[in-house]
Amino acid sequence: MKHCINVSMAAVLALSLTACATLETDAGDSISALAYNRGMATQGPGHYCGAGQCDRPPKLVSAVAPTYPTAALRAERNGQATVVFFIDESGAVSDPTLESATSPDFGQAALKAVRSWKYRPASRAGKPVRVGPMRQIIPFELEKDG
Template sequence: MHRDQLLGILIALLIHAGFAFGHYLIPGGSGRKSADAEDVPTIAITPMPILAPEPPDPSEADALAEAEPADLSDLAPPPMQADTPAVVAPSAFQQKLQPPPPPNLGGPAGAITIPKGNFGAAAGTGLKGLFDLAALDQKPVPRFIAKPTYPYEMRRARVNGEVVIGLIVDAEGNVINPYIISSTNPAFEAEALRAILRWKFRPGKKSGVSVSTRNVQVPLVFNLATGA
C-alpha cells in the first residue's frame, strides 16, 4: 500500500511540473506572447469619397427666395404727365337714327281713341242705306249688352258716373264709330267705349228692310250700389 501511495504522489508531481514548465519544453513556447500579438488582424480604413452637396428642398428654396429682398425698381411709378385730352378714333360701328314713322301709321294695338262731339251726321257716310234714327219704321234694339268694367280708382273712391255714347248700328246689328257725347267723369269713358263695342243690336228697319242707323245714343251708368 505504501508503494501505491508513493506512486500516486509521484504521478501528481509530474503532472504539476508539466503544467508549470510545459511552455518552456514546447518549441517556440517562450515567444508565444509576441506571436499572438503579431497574429491580431488589422482593418484597413478606406477614405470616403467627397460627395457633392445635395440641392436644397423645394420648400427650403421657396423660403430662401421669399427671404431675399425683392427688386422694386420695376414698380417705380411713371413720371407724372400733364393731362391732355385723348383723341378717340371713330368707331367702325355707328348706330343709325331710326326714321320717324310715316304719318298714316296707326296707333299701338289695343289703344282706344276717345272721340268727342256729335259725329252722327257725318260718320258712316260710306255705309250703304244709312238712315237717321227718326226716319226709321223700327228702331235698333239691343240684343246683347256687355257690362263695362268699373275703373279701379273710381271704385276705390266710391264715385258713381254716367257716360252717354253716340254710335251707328249697321244693317248687321254691329256697333260702328262710337263716340263720347257726355260724361260725368273722364275716368269712365275708356271703359264705356270698350263695353259698347261688344254690344249687338237688332238692326233698324225701313220699309221692312234692315238698314244702318245713325244718331243712336246709349247711356252707360256706373253705380256701385247696383254693381254696374
C-alpha cells in the same frame, strides 16, 4: 265685390230718360236686353225711324255691362258717361264717340262696353238699314252692402 250699375237709355231725338233698369252685376257680365228693349218699344218706331229712316226699329240682342274702373271702385267714386253711336245694317254699333264723362276712366269703360253691343238691325221695306245717332247714358253708381 258686387256693384250696381244703373243702365238708362235715351236717344238723341228725345233727351229724357224713358227706360231704367237696375242690374246687379259683376264688372263685365252680360246683361239682359229686356228692359232696354221695353224702353225702346214705349217710344215707338217713329222715335227711332223718324223721317222715313226705317219702319222697324233696332232691337238690342246682347250687351255687356261696362267694367267699373278699378281706381273709381277703390275710391268709391260714382259718375257717368254718355256715348253717341249708330247701328249699322248688320246690327253692330258703329262710329261710337264719347259725348261726355265725369272722368276719362268712366268714358273709356262706357265706350268699350257699347262697342261690343249687338242689335237686330232696323229695317225699311224688309231690308236692314243704318240708324242713328243713338245716345246711351251710362251711370256708374255703387251701392254699399248692408
